[in-house]
Amino acid sequence: xxxxxxxxxxxxxxxxxxxxxxxxxxxxxxxxxxxxxxxxxxxxxxxxxxxxxxxxxxxxxxxxxxxxxxxxxxxxxxxxxxxxxxxxxxxxxxxxxxxxxxxxxxxxxxxxxxxxxxxxxxxxxxxxxxxxxxxxxxxxxxxxxxxxxxxxxxxxxxxxxxxxxxxxxxxxxxxxxxxxxxxxxxxxxxxxxxxxxxxxxx
Amino acid sequence: xxxxxxxxxxxxxxxxxxxxxxxxxxxxxxxxxxxxxxxxxxxxxxxxxxxxxxxxxxxxxxxxxxxxxxxxxxxxxxxxxxxxxxxxxxxxxxxxxxxxxxxxxxxxxxxxxxxxxxxxxxxxxxxxxxxxxxxxxxxxxxxxxxxxxxxxxxxxxxxxxxxxxxxxxxxxxxxxxxxxxxxxxxxxxxxxxxxxxxxxxx
Numbered sequence: 001x002x003x004x005x006x007x008x009x010x011x012x013x014x015x016x017x018x019x020x021x022x023x024x025x026x027x028x029x030x031x032x033x034x035x036x037x038x039x040x041x042x043x044x045x046x047x048x049x050x051x052x053x054x055x056x057x058x059x060x061x062x063x064x065x066x067x068x069x070x071x072x073x074x075x076x077x078x079x080x081x082x083x084x085x086x087x088x089x090x091x092x093x094x095x096x097x098x099x100x101x102x103x104x105x106x107x108x109x110x111x112x113x114x115x116x117x118x119x120x121x122x123x124x125x126x127x128x129x130x131x132x133x134x135x136x137x138x139x140x141x142x143x144x145x146x147x148x149x150x151x152x153x154x155x156x157x158x159x160x161x162x163x164x165x166x167x168x169x170x171x172x173x174x175x176x177x178x179x180x181x182x183x184x185x186x187x188x189x190x191x192x193x194x195x196x197x198x199x200x201x202x
Numbered sequence: 203x204x205x206x207x208x209x210x211x212x213x214x215x216x217x218x219x220x221x222x223x224x225x226x227x228x229x230x231x232x233x234x235x236x237x238x239x240x241x242x243x244x245x246x247x248x249x250x251x252x253x254x255x256x257x258x259x260x261x262x263x264x265x266x267x268x269x270x271x272x273x274x275x276x277x278x279x280x281x282x283x284x285x286x287x288x289x290x291x292x293x294x295x296x297x298x299x300x301x302x303x304x305x306x307x308x309x310x311x312x313x314x315x316x317x318x319x320x321x322x323x324x325x326x327x328x329x330x331x332x333x334x335x336x337x338x339x340x341x342x343x344x345x346x347x348x349x350x351x352x353x354x355x356x357x358x359x360x361x362x363x364x365x366x367x368x369x370x371x372x373x374x375x376x377x378x379x380x381x382x383x384x385x386x387x388x389x390x391x392x393x394x395x396x397x398x399x400x401x402x403x404x
Contacts, residue, residue: 008305016303036244040383045251046244049277052254053247056280075251078258082284103210180389181242187382 037169040183059127067133110142135166239371242385261329269335312344337368
């Protein structure tokens with residue numbers, strides 16, 4: 001082994017030892033409240049990637065799509081076609097608010113989605129529940145933030161992960177969450193005249 | 203319809219009109235160079251979510267995992283079990299560098315992964331290629347950043363999307379990319395003594 005490789009090994013052994021020490025203190029197993037927010041891409045798609053992981057681990061899962069729109073049918077088709085036995089799928093939103101242009105209908109849809117979401121989360125058979133784009137409904141006060149946070153903190157079964165996505169997550173939700181990731185748009189192709197792409201945006 | 207709902211509709215019509223005007227200029231269809239970077243969660247999982255979308259659209263896809271480690275087997279099992287016909291899967295990394303502690307072996311693995319990645323990207327049958335955690339290999343100079351960027355800009359077929367993930371993306375890659383998202387860790391449960399969770403972290 002070369003000298004450089006020996007030095008590299010020593011450095012990596014130190015990193016591994018520090019990492020092992022750090023991980024030793026991490027012993028709690030619990031279901032997490034997870035938020036994906038921010039203006040960048042990847043909030044929903046990482047939720048769906050986590051859903052793949054849950055399915056891979058045979059964890060029964062559920063999805064409530066609060067905002068459907070023209071985009072988002074790709075994921076639904078994928079999971080409802082291939083994994084109907086493992087994933088319960090609910091689409092409550094009928095489109096983006098600027099598509100429907102009917103606030104009363106949007107509120108009714110959001111409330112119906114939340115009623116269904118509570119039922120799915122309360123059912124301890126479900127170990128992973130994705131509330132896709134619920135932050136949009138919360139932002140417009142179509143759902144009451146205090147009610148949602150209170151429910152998650154008091155009624156979510158201990159071992160269930162709940163993932164809440166959408167930009168502009170409310171501060172109360174960020175406070176209550178165990179894990180919050182903010183997706184920042186460092187560079188976006190719309191700036192360069194490129195339209196939404198199949199397999200990327202929808 | 204209530205007055206409030208009428209005002210809401212007018213406001214949403216304006217937003218929709220502005221959005222439609224913005225989208226009119228977006229006519230190019232092309233395969234994108236996409237980067238997911240930053241210290242937060244969701245870089246790989248959103249790549250795998252996009253892979254679901256690609257499969258849903260019957261776009262043949264490929265994955266090269268540059269860093270496997272103990273984490274990351276969930277995704278591989280999921281896709282190789284259910285979608286072997288649609289996804290080509292290559293695992294080149296044998297673990298995190300602080301696990302293997304052998305730089306020469308890590309470099310050889312990264313180079314082998316890159317050779318395979320070029321072949322998969324060049325094949326125009328593949329419409330979506332995920333280079334998972336390649337940024338780690340680039341950061342340690344196990345792969346040459348200029349070679350990777352030059353290849354992507356000159357040899358990637360026009361209609362193929364390539365997604366490159368991993369923290370610390372090099373500036374040259376960010377420059378070359380069409381779409382860059384930075385995942386920021388707004389809140390992380392490791393701070394509170396909670397260990398990595400099945401279905402979330404792996």
